[in-house]
Amino acid sequence: xxxxxxxxxxxxxxxxxxxxxxxxxxxxxxxxxxxxxxxxxxxxxxxxxxxxxxxxxxxxxxxxxxxxxxxxxxxxxxxxxxxxxxxxxxxxxxxxxxxxxxxxxxxxxxxxxxxxxxxxxxxxxxxxxxxxxxxxxxxxxxxxxxxxxxxxxxxxxxxxxxxxxxxxxxxxxxxxxxxxxxxxxxxxxxxxxxxxxxxxxxxxxxxxxxxxxxxxxxxxxxxxxxxxxxxxxxxxxxxxxxxxxxxxxxxxxxxxxxxxxxxxxxxxxxxxxxxxxxxxxxxxxxxxxxxxxxxxxxxxxxxxxxxxxxxxxxxxxxxxxxxxxx
Ligand SMILES: Cc1cc2nc3c(=O)[nH]c(=O)nc-3n(C[C@H](O)[C@H](O)[C@H](O)COP(=O)(O)O)c2cc1C
Numbered sequence: 001x002x003x004x005x006x007x008x009x010x011x012x013x014x015x016x017x018x019x020x021x022x023x024x025x026x027x028x029x030x031x032x033x034x035x036x037x038x039x040x041x042x043x044x045x046x047x048x049x050x051x052x053x054x055x056x057x058x059x060x061x062x063x064x065x066x067x068x069x070x071x072x073x074x075x076x077x078x079x080x081x082x083x084x085x086x087x088x089x090x091x092x093x094x095x096x097x098x099x100x101x102x103x104x105x106x107x108x109x110x111x112x113x114x115x116x117x118x119x120x121x122x123x124x125x126x127x128x129x130x131x132x133x134x135x136x137x138x139x140x141x142x143x144x145x146x147x148x149x150x151x152x153x154x155x156x157x158x159x160x161x162x163x164x165x166x167x168x169x170x171x172x173x174x175x176x177x178x179x180x181x182x183x184x185x186x187x188x189x190x191x192x193x194x195x196x197x198x199x200x201x202x203x204x205x206x207x208x209x210x211x212x213x214x215x216x217x218x219x220x221x222x223x224x225x226x227x228x229x230x231x232x233x234x235x236x237x238x239x240x241x242x243x244x245x246x247x248x249x250x251x252x253x254x255x256x257x258x259x260x261x262x263x264x265x266x267x268x269x270x271x272x273x274x275x276x277x278x279x280x281x282x283x284x285x286x287x288x289x290x291x292x293x294x295x296x297x298x299x300x301x302x303x304x305x306x307x308x309x310x311x312x313x314x315x316x317x318x319x320x321x322x323x324x325x326x
Contacts, residue, residue, distance in 0.1 A: 015150040015178045017210065018081040018107050019234065021050035023223045023248050024181075026214060026238035027085045027110065027154070029055040031286065034074020035268040037082065039261060040241060044248035046079040050234065056112045059088030060123070063096035069104040075272075083152065086143070087112035089125045094139060095146035102147045108178075109147060111139060113155040113168075116187045127187040130159040133171035140175025150178035154214075157199040158186040165199050166206035173207040180207060181236055184215035191239075200230040212236050218243070220250030242290035256325030258294025262287065263323045266316055281312025284319070296322065 025032065025040055032055050041049065054072040057064055069084055076082075084106040088094050098109045113136055115126025129135045136153065144151035153172040157165050165182070172180045184199045185192060195216030204211045213232035217223060223235040240247050245261060253261075262284050269280045288297065288306045297303045309315040 015148070017150055017152075017179055019050035020046035020080050021048055021248075022227065022234040023048065024050050024212060024234055024236040025052035025241055025248075026236045027053035027055055027112070028238055028242075029115075031055070031242060033274060034072075034076055035265060035272060035274055036283075036287075038074065038076035038078070039265055039268065040245045040248075041076065041078040041080060043246055043261070048250075049080060049248040051081040051083065053083045053085045053110050056085045056087040056115060056126075057097070057101075058125075059086050059090065059093050059097045063093045063100060066100040066104045069097070069101045069106065073104060073106065081107040083108040083110045085110040085112050085154070087115055087120065087125050089123070089129060089135070089139065091138060091142035095142050098143045098147045098151070102149055106149065108150040108152060109143060110152045110154055110181070111143060111177075113139075113153060113172075114183050114187075116156075116190055127156055127159060130156060130164075130168060130187060133164065133167045136168060137171040137175040140172050140177050144176035144178075151176065152179040152181065153177040154181040154183065156183045156185060156187050157196075157203075160186065160188050162186055162196070162199045162202075165202050169203040169206045169211070173209050177209060179210045179212055179234070181212040181214055181234075184213065197226060197230050200226070200232055204231040210234060214238065217247075220247055223248075239290055242287055244291075244293040246293060253294045254326055255294045255296055256323060258291075258296040259319050259322035259325070261293075262291075262296075262319050263316070266319075281315050284315065285309075 084101040101109055112126055113129050120126030121128040140153050155168050169180055182200050182203045184195050200213035210233035212234035213226045213230050214236040217237040218240045226235040246253055266280050266284050269275050275283055291297050
């Protein structure tokens with residue numbers, strides 16, 4: 001809970017960060033839709049998991065209406081805040097979408113400056129903006145001036161290299177960001193296995209707003225280690241939470257409990273009609289690609305066996321059998 005007491009939050013008192021603990025679940029497109037998020041929130045109390053975000057909401061030709069933002073927020077209600085993440089570069093449409101997000105109930109708005117996808121770059125959004133720190137500043141300023149909730153920025157350490165990480169961090173701060181999340185890989189490094197946390201420490205030294213470090217958190221102890229080694233006030237996990245959704249509480253779960261998560265996930269997606277057609281099993285498989293919790297995936301060979309199952313109903317039936325175990 002100590003992240004809430006970090007003194008740099010004081011000047012932003014009207015925009016106090018609402019996180020309940022210093023460990024956050026990263027926004028992940030195609031993964032952190034409301035069903036997955038709600039299950040992770042239900043398994044990790046507010047003392048362990050401090051908050052999370054929607055997948056990025058792309059702001060393109062027009063501002064995104066409140067009804068669509070509400071769909072991204074979903075029906076779940078937990079003590080932890082769910083921020084709405086926006087990605088785009090048009091200042092007025094981003095500002096209007098942020099207002100719509102607040103009207104839809106968003107307790108904070110996060111801005112994406114990290115997406116490395118070709119579409120984002122071609123549209124000069126996401127990580128494309130890292131080539132010009134003044135563009136980062138302009139976007140943050142436009143959005144933070146439009147709403148009264150905290151506006152946070154999520155950047156990568158740079159576009160081609162990390163030489164301008166301090167400049168990028170300061171640009172977000174100057175624009176009025178209440179927190180800076182830094183994914184320590186550059187756009188060029190995409191999702192490489194190696195991480196260099198000294199880049200997070202450099203961002204921490206450059207600004208006085210709270211920094212959330214991200215990249216390479218894989219085990220429960222990594223949240224604390226990242227904060228200790230970099231001075232970041234908060235730490236965020238992405239794929240580590242797909243491998244082990246209990247990573248925040250650090251609880252080791254049984255095979256049955258692990259299978260029950262996946263079965264509940266499939267059932268919830270069906271109930272909410274989230275991925276009609278054959279999409280539900282594909283989403284479960286997407287988690288199995290990373291999954292380590294509960295010994296459900298015994299080896300890489302066993303993982304391939306799960307992933308090669310073409311019949312979605314057969315895959316779910318196997319999981320239901322395992323879910324009956326203690
Ligand atoms: C499948 C997937 C989707 C992602 N989608 C988003 C997104 O919508 N917004 C965002 O800011 N980052 C996105 N990211 C990046 C993550 O938030 C995070 O910064 C990155 O995975 C590094 O953290 P990790 O090493 O803990 O996975 C995505 C990552 C993955 C693997």
